[in-house]
Amino acid sequence: MELGSSQMTARQIEKLVERSSELKSELVAFVQGARFARRLDARLDEAADRLGFLDEATAIQTIDHFALQHLLADGSTVVERFVAQRRPPLPEDERAMLLGWRDVVEGVFEVQRLDHGAAILHNLLDDLVYRVHSNMGRRALGKLRNGFFVAARVVPLHPDTDAWLVSGNLTTYPPGDGPELAQVAAQTLAVHPQLLCRNPEMLRRAWEMQAEARADFIELFGTDLLVLEPGQAQDQLREYHRHRQEKALAALNDQAAAQTSIGGPSLDELSSLPEEMLSADSVAVVCDETEGLCYYADFGRLDALFADPSLTRDRTHLAQLREYLNDDSVSPMVIRRLVQRHPENVDAVFRALLRKPAFTWERDGEALLHRRKKRHCEHEPLPSVTPVGDRLAELLRTERRHRR
Template sequence: MEHNDSPMAPPQIDRLVARSGDLKGELVAFAQGPRYARRLEARLDDAADRLGHLDEATAVETIDHFALQYRLAGGSTVVEQFVAQRRPPLPDDERAMLLGWRDVVEGIFEVQHVDRSAATLHNLLDDLVYRVHSNMGWRALKKLRKGMFTAVRIVPLHPDTDAWLITGNLATYPRGYGAELAQAAVQTLTAHPQLLRRNPELLRKGWEMQAETRADFIELFGTDLLILTPGEAQDRMREYHRHRQEKILADLDDKAAAKARREGPSLDELSALPEDLRDADTVGVICDETEGFCYYADFGRLDALFADPALARDRASLTQLREYLNDDSVSPMVIRRLVQRHPDNADAVFRALLRKPAFTWEQDGEELLRRRKKSHYDHEPLPGITPVGTRLAELLRSQRRRTR
């Protein structure tokens, strides 16, 4: 998938690219000024703590992120404050250009083409193609060659163009690193599925795949929620993925099916539980319509609590419910599921937990979830399955062949 041709004429693009270098320098100086020194220093210290040191590339990326994306106490960004306070005020097109830089794309790109003004880069993460310029000119792009890979941050040059601009450090990798970078791309997509929003086609595919997997789960088990021991959960997931593979392979010819068996992930890989669940008493396996596959440790204890609120005398059960409620990694969906399974007992459980005799789930439940799990309400839902583009899938298959 590729963006449409830019509506802005090349001479105007060239002018904005040239001007962007001076303005980026002003912005970085503004971000490093005394007004933001304490907050920027804290960001640099955090980066150094993660790596054990702070190299130049990491420092550049940290400052760039701080200038363009970091939210200050009032909710604005440094670049927004720079544009508002700059004297003399910027012309409208330069103002629009800088404010557009808040829309950062961090990607792992395969180089498709390079000329003296720009590079055409295919992002393995969102499966989109970007024509990318540099405000440092040809010398910043000349180290790129077709077939190489680069990890880089890019921003829109201007809202009225389809041109993009390098911002921060440009890391390059030979073409032989494709398989390893594909693994890094999958890890990034898994951690940040919001990247799908840039590609509506991938987003649509993700929802379709999730609906199919859920339908197969219900077909096999008669429900979309199982409460099992870790060993049972592993066995059921293996059974499920075998069921899925058989359905998929049945639609392929013999040659394609043999290739899929050879190059696809094994049943052991697909059915492995996260390590932190293996010592749990029970595991809740939920194949949710919106959130896809979810696993929750000791879900059985909470289900028993909602089935019999008298168990609230067991402080361990209430403590676990409190942990579920306060843990931002636990979706509101899980609490709703417990209530849906035992609607007549929800009020008694939450009254015991919160020590609020007047609490009712019908009146107060959703407000409780919004207060305790605010981050889950800040964005539109995304499919729990993250599809990958054709090129990334090819690189992943090559990695599996090399591994085997």
């Protein structure tokens, strides 16, 4: 899928690029002014601590991120402050252009070609193609060659065009670095699946892959939730992942095969529980329709509590439920699972926990979860399975051959 068609003429786009250069210079000066000095210096110090030094490229990227994406105390961004406070006020058209820059795309791009002062870049992360300009002039893109790779941040040039603009630094890599960069891209996708949201086709594919993985789990175990001792849980996970790998090997050209091998994890790595789970009395292995494969320690104790509300007299059981309810890393899904397993006892358990004799789950349950699990409830769910585009999959296969 390609982004970059435009109803504007080439000359109109050229003028926008020229104007963007002037406005970006003003914005950077605003960012580096006294009012933001302390906060910007803190961001630059953090970047230097991560690397052990602060080079020019990192400083540029840090300033750019601070200008466009860093949230101030009131929830606004620096670029919004600039647009609101700039004197004389900007025309509405230019306000729209600057505010559009908050939509930053960070990616690892492969150069497809140069075309009349723009670079046609394929993003390995979201599998989209961007038509990208530079407000540093055509020479800034002139060093690019077909087949090169670029790590860059790009922003929309203007709401009335699908053209994009380099924002910050461009780091170029020769074609031979593609397999190594592909590994970085795959790891980035695994950590940040929200990057798929820009490409509806990739997002759709991710949900389909997750549904298939869940169907395999249910086919193998007859349920989507297992409650086991940690050692047994790892044995069952090994069986599940072996089944998935065998199925993938039977269809090497299927996307699931490419997904199974991202990063090259071994069967032992796939089957290993997080370290903190190994000392638990029990572990719930859940293959949820929305959240995918996940694990919860000491679920068996809570399951026993909901099965027998008289256990509310045991502080250990209530403390475990309170921890689940207050821990931001615990999804509301797992509490809903307990409710679904023992609907006849849920009111008694929560009345004891909350010391509210009038509490009913039907009336008060979801409001409770929204208060205690606000971060989870405010965001659209994302699939836990991360597909890759054909080009990224090809580069990953090359990288694995190099490792052998």
